[in-house]
Amino acid sequence: MSTSTKTVPILTLDGARTAIAAAEARSKEIGVPMNIAIVDAYTHLVAFHRMEGAKITSINIAIDKAFTAAGHRAPTSVYKEMVWPGGPAFSIWNSNGGRFLTIAGGIPIMQDGVVVGAIGCSTGTPAQDEDCATKGVEAVEKSLKVKAKL
Amino acid sequence: MSTSTKTVPILTLDGARTAIAAAEARSKEIGVPMNIAIVDAYTHLVAFHRMEGAKITSINIAIDKAFTAAGHRAPTSVYKEMVWPGGPAFSIWNSNGGRFLTIAGGIPIMQDGVVVGAIGCSTGTPAQDEDCATKGVEAVEKSLKVKAKL
Amino acid sequence: MSTSTKTVPILTLDGARTAIAAAEARSKEIGVPMNIAIVDAYTHLVAFHRMEGAKITSINIAIDKAFTAAGHRAPTSVYKEMVWPGGPAFSIWNSNGGRFLTIAGGIPIMQDGVVVGAIGCSTGTPAQDEDCATKGVEAVEKSLKVKAKL
Amino acid sequence: MSTSTKTVPILTLDGARTAIAAAEARSKEIGVPMNIAIVDAYTHLVAFHRMEGAKITSINIAIDKAFTAAGHRAPTSVYKEMVWPGGPAFSIWNSNGGRFLTIAGGIPIMQDGVVVGAIGCSTGTPAQDEDCATKGVEAVEKSLKVKAKL
Numbered sequence: 001m002s003t004s005t006k007t008v009p010i011l012t013l014d015g016a017r018t019a020i021a022a023a024e025a026r027s028k029e030i031g032v033p034m035n036i037a038i039v040d041a042y043t044h045l046v047a048f049h050r051m052e053g054a055k056i057t058s059i060n061i062a063i064d065k066a067f068t069a070a071g072h073r074a075p076t077s078v079y080k081e082m083v084w085p086g087g088p089a090f091s092i093w094n095s096n097g098g099r100f101l102t103i104a105g106g107i108p109i110m111q112d113g114v115v116v117g118a119i120g121c122s123t124g125t126p127a128q129d130e131d132c133a134t135k136g137v138e139a140v141e142k143s144l145k146v147k148a149k150l
Numbered sequence: 151m152s153t154s155t156k157t158v159p160i161l162t163l164d165g166a167r168t169a170i171a172a173a174e175a176r177s178k179e180i181g182v183p184m185n186i187a188i189v190d191a192y193t194h195l196v197a198f199h200r201m202e203g204a205k206i207t208s209i210n211i212a213i214d215k216a217f218t219a220a221g222h223r224a225p226t227s228v229y230k231e232m233v234w235p236g237g238p239a240f241s242i243w244n245s246n247g248g249r250f251l252t253i254a255g256g257i258p259i260m261q262d263g264v265v266v267g268a269i270g271c272s273t274g275t276p277a278q279d280e281d282c283a284t285k286g287v288e289a290v291e292k293s294l295k296v297k298a299k300l
Numbered sequence: 301m302s303t304s305t306k307t308v309p310i311l312t313l314d315g316a317r318t319a320i321a322a323a324e325a326r327s328k329e330i331g332v333p334m335n336i337a338i339v340d341a342y343t344h345l346v347a348f349h350r351m352e353g354a355k356i357t358s359i360n361i362a363i364d365k366a367f368t369a370a371g372h373r374a375p376t377s378v379y380k381e382m383v384w385p386g387g388p389a390f391s392i393w394n395s396n397g398g399r400f401l402t403i404a405g406g407i408p409i410m411q412d413g414v415v416v417g418a419i420g421c422s423t424g425t426p427a428q429d430e431d432c433a434t435k436g437v438e439a440v441e442k443s444l445k446v447k448a449k450l
Numbered sequence: 451m452s453t454s455t456k457t458v459p460i461l462t463l464d465g466a467r468t469a470i471a472a473a474e475a476r477s478k479e480i481g482v483p484m485n486i487a488i489v490d491a492y493t494h495l496v497a498f499h500r501m502e503g504a505k506i507t508s509i510n511i512a513i514d515k516a517f518t519a520a521g522h523r524a525p526t527s528v529y530k531e532m533v534w535p536g537g538p539a540f541s542i543w544n545s546n547g548g549r550f551l552t553i554a555g556g557i558p559i560m561q562d563g564v565v566v567g568a569i570g571c572s573t574g575t576p577a578q579d580e581d582c583a584t585k586g587v588e589a590v591e592k593s594l595k596v597k598a599k600l
Binding site: 005009010140 | 303306312315340342343
Binding site for chain 3: 202205206207208210211214230231233234235243244248250251252253254275276277
C-alpha cells in the first residue's frame with residue numbers, strides 16, 4: 001500500500017439531504033425557520049436550504065458554522081470559555097478570513113469516529129440552531145449505522 | 151393604498167427544489183455532474199446542491215452565476231461581446247467584489263415578466279452548464295403557469 | 301453500503317514530499333528557483349517549499365495554481381483559448397475570490413484516473429513552471445504505481 | 451560603505467526544514483498532528499507541512515501565527531492581557547487584514563538577537579501548539595550556533 005495517498009470517508013449529497021430533511025422537520029416543530037448548510041469533511045459546501053422566513057444575514061452564518069465544525073472537528077458551541085477575554089483561543093474568530101464562527105449551531109457529522117462532514121443552522125437563538133443541527137446530525141449518523149448493519 | 155411599500159413575487163424554497171430537481175435530471179442525462187445554486191430576486195442563496203463529482207472550484211462559480219443573473223436580470227451568456235476589450239461593459243466582472251460572472255450558466259427565473267430568482271450551474275463547459283440551468287428554469291416557470299391556471 | 305458517505309483517495313504529506321523533491325531537483329537542473337505548492341484533492345494546502353531565490357509574489361501564484369488544478373481537475377495551461385476575449389470562460393480568473401489562475405504551472409496529481417491532489421510551481425516562465433510541476437507529478441504518480449505492484 | 455543598503459540575516463529553506471523536522475518530531479511525541487508554517491523575517495512563507503490528521507481550519511491559523519510572530523517580533527502568546535477589553539492592544543487582531551493572531555503557537559526564530567524568521571503551529575491546544583513551535587525554534591537556533599562555532 002502506498003503512503004503517497006490515503007483513503008478517507010466523506011459525506012455525499014444523499015447524506016446531506018438526509019441531514020437537511022431532519023433539521024427542517026425539527027425547525028418546523030419548534031416554529032423557527034432555518035438556514036441549513038452542509039459541508040464535507042474538507043469544509044466545502046455540499047448542500048444548502050433556506051426555509052421560508054429564515055434570516056438573510058443567517059445564510060452566511062449557517063455556512064460558516066458548518067465550515068468551522070468540519071474544519072476544526074468540534075461543535076461550534078465548545079469555544080465559549082476559550083474565546084472569553086483572557087481565554088487561550090481569544091480572537092480565533094478572526095482566523096480563516098473571519099469565517100471561524102464560535103456560536104452554537106455547527107456540529108460535525110461522524111462515521112466510526114471520523115468527521116465526514118458538518119451541518120450548520122442559523123436564524124434562531126444559538127440553542128435553537130444547535131437543536132435543529134443536532135437532529136440533522138442524528139439522522140444522517142443513524143442512516144450510516146443502519147446501512148452498516150445490512 | 152400606500153406607495154410606501156410594494157408587494158413583490160419571489161422564489162421560494164419549494165420553487166428552488168423544483169428547479170434543482172430538473173437541473174439534476176438533465177445533468178444525469180448528459181453525464182456531467184453539476185453544482186446547482188438557486189438565489190432569490192435579491193441575489194441571496196435559497197438552495198444549493200453539489201452532485202457527486204461536481205468540481206470544488208465550481209461551487210463558487212455556480213453561486214456567482216446565479217447571483218449575477220438575478221441581480222442584473224439577464225442570462226450570464228449575454229455579455230460575450232459587451233465585455234470584449236473595447237466593449238461597453240469591459241471589466242464589469244470585477245464589480246460586486248469580483249462576483250459578477252460573465253460566463254454562460256446563470257439564468258433568471260421569471261414570472262409574468264418579472265425576475266423572481268435565478269439559477270446557476272457549473273462544472274461542465276459553459277454550454278453544458280447553460281443547458282442544465284435552462285432545464286431548471288423551464289421546470290419552475292412551468293410550475294408557476296400551472297398554478298396560475300388552477 | 302451506505303449512500304450517505306463515499307470513500308475517496310487523497311494525497312498525503314508523504315506524497316507531497318515526493319512531488320516537491322522531484323520539482324526541486326528539476327528546478328536546480330534548469331537553474332530557476334521555484335515556489336512549489338502541493339494541495340489535496342479538496343484544494344487545501346498540504347506542503348509548500350520556497351527555494352532560495354524564488355520570487356516573493358510567486359508564493360501566492362504557486363499556491364493558487366495548485367488550488368485551481370485540484371479544484372477544476374485540469375492543468376492550468378488548458379485555459380488559454382477559453383479565456384481569450386470572446387472565449388467561453390472569459391473572466392473565469394475572477395472567480396473563487398480571484399484565486400482561479402489560468403497560467404501554466406498547476407497540474408493535478410492522479411491515481412487510477414482520480415485527482416488526489418495537485419502541484420503548483422511559480423517563479424520562472426509559465427513553461428519552466430510547468431516543466432518543474434510535471435516532474436513533481438510524475439514522481440508521485442510513479443510512487444503510486446510502484447506501490448500498487450508490490 | 452554606503453548607507454543606502456544594509457545586509458540582513460534571513461532564514462533559508464534549509465533552516466525552515468530543520469525547524470519543521472523538530473516540530474514534527476515533537477508533534478509525534480505528544481500525539482497531536484500539526485500544521486507547521488515557517489516564514490522569513492519579512493513574514494513571507496518559506497515552508498509549510500500539514501501532517502496527517504492536522505485540522506483543515508488550522509492551516510490558515512498556523513500560517514498567520516508565523517506571520518504575526520515574525521512581523522511583530524514576539525511570540526503570539528504575549529498578547530493575552532494586552533488584548534483584553536480595556537487592554538492597550540485591544541482589537542489588534544483585526545489589523546493586517548485580520549491576519550494578526552494573538553493565540554499561542556507562533557514564535558520568532560532569532561540569530562544573535564535578530565529575528566530571522568518565525569514558526570507557527572496549529573491543531574492542538576494553544577499550549578500544545580507552542581510546545582511544538584518551541585522545539586522547532588530551538589532546533590534551528592541550535593544549528594545557527596553550531597555553525598557559528600566552526
